[in-house]
Amino acid sequence: MATLAQEAAPADLEAFRAETRAWLAENCPPGARNLPQQMDASFWGGRNPVYPSEDRKLWFERMVARGWTAPTWPKEYGGGGLDAAQGRILKQEMARIGAVEPLQSLGLMMLGWAILKFGTEEQKLEHLTNITQGKIRWAQGYSEPGAGSDLASLTTRGEDRGDHFVVNGQKIWTTYGHKADMVFTLVRTEPDAPKHQGISFLLIDMDQPGVNAKPIRMISGNEHFAQTFFDDAIVPRANLLGEQGKGWDVAKYLLTFERSSMGQSLGGGQGKTIADIALENMGREGLSREPGLRREVAETMMETWAMNIAGERMFDAGKAGSLSPFSPNVMKLLGTELAARRTRLAMSLGGFDDLARDGQATYDWLQAPPNCVAGGSNEVQLNVLSKRALELPEYK
Amino acid sequence: MALVLSQDEAMLVDSTRGLLSREAPVTAFRALRDSGAELAYEPALLAKLAENGLVAPNVPEADGGLGLGAAAAGLVLQQAGHVLAAAPLLSAAISAALIARAGDEGHRADLLGPIVAGERVVAPALEEGVRHDPRRLETKAAKSGEGWSLTGAKTAVIDGFAADAYVVSAVADGVPALFLVEKGAGGLNVERFVAVDSRNYAKLTFAATPATRLGQGDASAAIAAALDLGRALLAAELLGAADEAFARTVSYLKERRQFDREIGTFQALQHRAARLYSRLDVARGVVLKALRAIDEGDADATWLASLAKGTMTRLARDVMMEAMQMHGGIGMTDDFDVGLFVKRAQSAGELLGDDHFHTERLAAGKWGL
Numbered sequence: 181m182a183t184l185a186q187e188a189a190p191a192d193l194e195a196f197r198a199e200t201r202a203w204l205a206e207n208c209p210p211g212a213r214n215l216p217q218q219m220d221a222s223f224w225g226g227r228n229p230v231y232p233s234e235d236r237k238l239w240f241e242r243m244v245a246r247g248w249t250a251p252t253w254p255k256e257y258g259g260g261g262l263d264a265a266q267g268r269i270l271k272q273e274m275a276r277i278g279a280v281e282p283l284q285s286l287g288l289m290m291l292g293w294a295i296l297k298f299g300t301e302e303q304k305l306e307h308l309t310n311i312t313q314g315k316i317r318w319a320q321g322y323s324e325p326g327a328g329s330d331l332a333s334l335t336t337r338g339e340d341r342g343d344h345f346v347v348n349g350q351k352i353w354t355t356y357g358h359k360a361d362m363v364f365t366l367v368r369t370e371p372d373a374p375k376h377q378g379i380s381f382l383l384i385d386m387d388q389p390g391v392n393a394k395p396i397r398m399i400s401g402n403e404h405f406a407q408t409f410f411d412d413a414i415v416p417r418a419n420l421l422g423e424q425g426k427g428w429d430v431a432k433y434l435l436t437f438e439r440s441s442m443g444q445s446l447g448g449g450q451g452k453t454i455a456d457i458a459l460e461n462m463g464r465e466g467l468s469r470e471p472g473l474r475r476e477v478a479e480t481m482m483e484t485w486a487m488n489i490a491g492e493r494m495f496d497a498g499k500a501g502s503l504s505p506f507s508p509n510v511m512k513l514l515g516t517e518l519a520a521r522r523t524r525l526a527m528s529l530g531g532f533d534d535l536a537r538d539g540q541a542t543y544d545w546l547q548a549p550p551n552c553v554a555g556g557s558n559e560v561q562l563n564v565l566s567k568r569a570l571e572l573p574e575y576k
Numbered sequence: 577m578a579l580v581l582s583q584d585e586a587m588l589v590d591s592t593r594g595l596l597s598r599e600a601p602v603t604a605f606r607a608l609r610d611s612g613a614e615l616a617y618e619p620a621l622l623a624k625l626a627e628n629g630l631v632a633p634n635v636p637e638a639d640g641g642l643g644l645g646a647a648a649a650g651l652v653l654q655q656a657g658h659v660l661a662a663a664p665l666l667s668a669a670i671s672a673a674l675i676a677r678a679g680d681e682g683h684r685a686d687l688l689g690p691i692v693a694g695e696r697v698v699a700p701a702l703e704e705g706v707r708h709d710p711r712r713l714e715t716k717a718a719k720s721g722e723g724w725s726l727t728g729a730k731t732a733v734i735d736g737f738a739a740d741a742y743v744v745s746a747v748a749d750g751v752p753a754l755f756l757v758e759k760g761a762g763g764l765n766v767e768r769f770v771a772v773d774s775r776n777y778a779k780l781t782f783a784a785t786p787a788t789r790l791g792q793g794d795a796s797a798a799i800a801a802a803l804d805l806g807r808a809l810l811a812a813e814l815l816g817a818a819d820e821a822f823a824r825t826v827s828y829l830k831e832r833r834q835f836d837r838e839i840g841t842f843q844a845l846q847h848r849a850a851r852l853y854s855r856l857d858v859a860r861g862v863v864l865k866a867l868r869a870i871d872e873g874d875a876d877a878t879w880l881a882s883l884a885k886g887t888m889t890r891l892a893r894d895v896m897m898e899a900m901q902m903h904g905g906i907g908m909t910d911d912f913d914v915g916l917f918v919k920r921a922q923s924a925g926e927l928l929g930d931d932h933f934h935t936e937r938l939a940a941g942k943w944g945l
Contacts, residue, residue: 455943467945478939482883486862493579493861500580510854565853566846570826575841 196266200273207242211235214278222284225314227361227387236280240314243282250288250312253296257304258312264499286355287311287318289441291364294381294434298422307383319360319386319393321351321408322431329557331366332375332428336410338367338382345369345382345420347390347413353554357393357406362386366427373425381427383419390414400546401538436505438555439512440494446551447487447515454480454522454529461529473528480522487515506569513561520548577868579861581651588648592630592655599624600661602913608662609774609916615738616776617662625663626694632668634805639676640689645871646805650812650863657816660920662775664697666813667735670806671698674743677798678754679790687741687756699739700806701730701757701780702799708732708929710803715782717748717755717789724748724789725763726755726782734927736778737768744780744787751794755787762786773916773923801870804881806928808866811884814924815856815863818888818895821917822852825899832904845902852898855891862887879942886934889925896921 211233215221223229223236231237243249246260252267253259262270274281292311295303310316327334336349347367354363363384370378384391390413395403422430452460458467458477467474490511497503523545527534534541552558566572581589600621608618625631633648635641642648649669656665668691675687675698690696705712715728726746733742742757757764763783771777791798826849829840839845866884869877896918900907907914929937939945 453943455945458945464945474939474945475935478935478943478945481943482886482935482938485883486858486887489579489861489865490858493864496578496580500578502580504857506853507857510857513851514854514858559847562847562850563843565850566843569853570846570849572826572829572840572846572849573838575837 193265193269197269197273200270201276203246204273204277204279207239208274208277208279209235209238212239212280212282215280222281223314224284224317224356224359226317226359227315229314236282239280240282244313247312249283249285249314250292250308253292253308253312257308259308264495268495283314285311285314285318286320286360287316290320290434290437291318293437294364294421294430297433298381298430302418303421316362317356317360319357319363319406319408320355321357321363321365321384323353324350325352329560331431331556332379334366334368334379336365336367337371338369338380338415340369340424343417345380345415345417347382347384347410347415349410351408351410352396352405354393354406354408355404357386357408358395358403360386360393363391363408364421366431369427370425376428378425379427379431380424381421381430382415383421384410384413384415385419388413398547398550400543402543402547435556436508439508439561442551442555443487443508443511443513443515444491444494445515446519446548447484447491447511454484454525457526458529461531476525477529480518480525483514483518484522487511487518490514506565509561509564509569512555513558513565516548516551516558520552523548577647577872579864579868581864585647585651588644589651589655591628592652593658595624595628595630596655596659596661600656600659600663602660602916605660605662605774606913606916614768616774617664617735617738621661622663622694622697625665626692629692631663631665631694632672632688632692634669635672635688635692636676639684641672641692645867646808647864647867647871649805650809650867653809654812654816654863657813657818657920657924658820660817660916664699664735664738664776666806666809667697667699667739668692669809670700670734670802671743673802673805674700674754674798675756675790677801678795680792683756683788683790696741697735697739698741698743698756699733699736699778700802701733701736701742701744702803703730703732704728705731708927708933710799713745713747713752715744715746717746717753717787720784720786724755724787725784726757726787727784728782730780730782731769732927733778733780735776736780737766738776739778742780743790744782745795745799746787748789752796752799753793754790754795754798756790757782757785757787771923773919775920775923800878803928804878805870807881807885807934808863808870810924810927811863811866811881811888814888814892814921815859817917817920817924818859818892819856821899821914821921822849822856822895824914825849825895825902828903839902848898849902852891852895856895859884859887859891879938882929882934882937882942885929886931886938889931889934892921892925893931 212235248260251260251262251270255261295307324334338345338347363386365382365384366379367382369380390411393406393408396405397403454477494507526541527545530541629642630652633642633644634646637643672688672691691698717724717726740759744755744757763785765781767779769777769779832839863884866880869880899914903914906912
């Protein structure tokens with residue numbers, strides 16, 4: 181096991197920025213900079229890691245050694261121990277030189293946060309360390325063929341056998357299910373309990389005969405999702421996260437991270453702005469001949485800017501302890517819709533040439549709509565906002 | 577500063593809300609409107625607001641103000657938007673910004689203290705076109721003995737009929753400049769403009785009207801900064817008005833029964849309401865960001881003012897449409913308050929540039945489209 185070499189982060193933020201900038205300049209190899217922001221081009225770690233390049237391997241190892249794959253997690257679990265402001269500075273400095281994320285991982289984005297909140301010390305030591313060091317690649321297994329928006333109607337069963345559970349059933353839309361080492365799942369362990377109770381949050385090793393995953397090809401051509409079949413899969417009790425029968429609470433907590441990060445990263449946009457794309461493709465001259473298109477570009481830019489500000493505000497509110505519990509729903513709803521409209525607008529700007537089947541614009545356009553459904557469909561977000569934020573009555 | 581309210585700001589919001597709900601509920605505005613009073617504001621309310629430091633809190637401390645910046649002025653306007661408080665707050669903040677930036681020491685000393693104290697109502701007279709167009713400046717200033725004289729016309733003068741002085745833009749020596757014109761000056765004609773929102777507006781004409789020049793040289797930067805401030809403040813007021821109209825609509829959805837159920841149980845209405853909630857939530861950050869950017873001298877302040885004004889103009893319009901529709905017939909009667917918010921949103925949306933203007937301004941100026 182690699183020794184984690186960590187230094188105390190300087191409290192003074194400007195000193196921290198200068199030091200971080202210098203460290204990144206020296207340690208981020210050229211091959212880990214200015215790469216297209218694409219999930220498929222990311223390094224995902226796991227038991228059988230596939231490094232995109234030697235530079236990426238080096239970059240990953242250096243960041244792991246510094247605890248900066250998870251900058252704000254505690255050092256004892258392989259995190260960087262940075263506070264929120266320092267974490268933000270690190271992101272800014274990485275963005276400044278176009279440094280790629282060293283490790284993409286559902287563990288970092290989602291599961292780890294739930295383990296930090298609900299996990300036992302043993303679970304934290306084992307799983308968080310495996311996440312920060314990229315040793316285990318995680319998949320998410322919530323939805324089922326009969327449980328989509330109505331997630332709590334899930335029927336995958338986990339039979340309590342004392343020191344372990346035996347799991348049977350089927351999941352779908354398992355993110356990276358066919359590429360992952362382990363999957364975090366919602367499983368019904370008390371079939372007689374009310375719908376939202378009796379569900380447990382189980383961490384299941386996929387490297388066993390009782391678990392099989394088959395990729396699902398989407399209209400964009402990507403294979404990010406899988407169907408996962410559980411046939412007498414064995415799960416040690418040690419892999420129960422949170423209390424038995426209280427998995428719904430863990431899932432709800434986790435979904436807020438998924439929704440916020442989807443809304444922020446998609447709503448705020450990545451890489452080239454739609455204005456850049458418009459100017460590159462059409463120029464001012466061309467845009468002036470199509471005022472309707474120009475206007476749509478400007479409006480999309482305004483909405484994108486507003487979403488970026490919303491992300492900044494959410495961060496500030498989180499720090500001040502005044503975060504609205506409904507911000508993730510708002511970000512998810514508006515961010516994913518905006519991304520879908522923006523990527524479709526980019527198709528218009530690219531004209532015939534952007535119809536290329538394997539082109540980036542085509543890919544971006546076709547992979548945006550699934551986000552309006554994933555993480556709780558946008559209609560589910562509207563339901564949550566109606567019922568909880570606005571407290572509108574339910575029909576009985 | 578962070579995009580959350582500081583403790584001081586939260587206290588300012590609470591005290592302003594308390595004062596306005598006591599002294600200036602919507603019923604007070606309605607009564608004023610129905611009285612047809614030419615002044616179109618309550619001097620007693622202005623005095624009360626001034627007493628509590630709520631008139632032009634953006635005036636620097638050195639000039640006798642509280643020095644609380646655009647953010648404080650915006651938070652006050654936002655609360656004023658909730659109750660449709662008809663007090664010359666917007667004109668005070670904009671005029672004060674013009675005078676503080678362009679005026680020499682004497683003008684600042686003479687004018688800013690009295691504006692903050694609510695003793696003088698000074699209205700900014702910057703507009704000349706049917707739609708907002710800051711590039712249009714045809715009013716001319718000519719040297720006249722020791723002073724200056726103005727010839728031209730202004731429109732959309734906020735709080736203009738009740739004002740006792742005006743800060744007027746005009747071309748002097750080939751550059752934009754600012755002048756103080758006192759009410760009753762020779763050759764000044766003040767025409768009352770009765771607008772749909774029942775606020776106080778005027779159109780002005782100047783025929784060799786004597787005027788005092790505020791400062792020297794090119795006042796373009798002072799004018800631009802005051803426009804940015806005004807736009808951000810109007811965005812804040814629109815946010816307050818939209819929040820209020822939306823809250824009243826949500827309450828109505830919970831009360832009104834049809835088909836033996838509250839109409840708020842219908843998902844068609846729930847989802848429309850939830851969308852407005854979401855857009856208001858995002859806009860809240862945009863408005864605060866625009867106000868903070870002005871106070872922090874952010875290079876993007878002018879563009880953020882346009883983002884805020886453009887966003888809020890469109891959003892307030894949508895909120896008002898939904899407020900009327902979801903209230904049904906009652907929402908379209910004059911007796912019901914929703915219409916008052918609808919009308920104010922239209923005026924406040926138009927003043928200093930609507931969503932079309934600001935989208936175009938950003939497209940051309942910020943993004944080079």
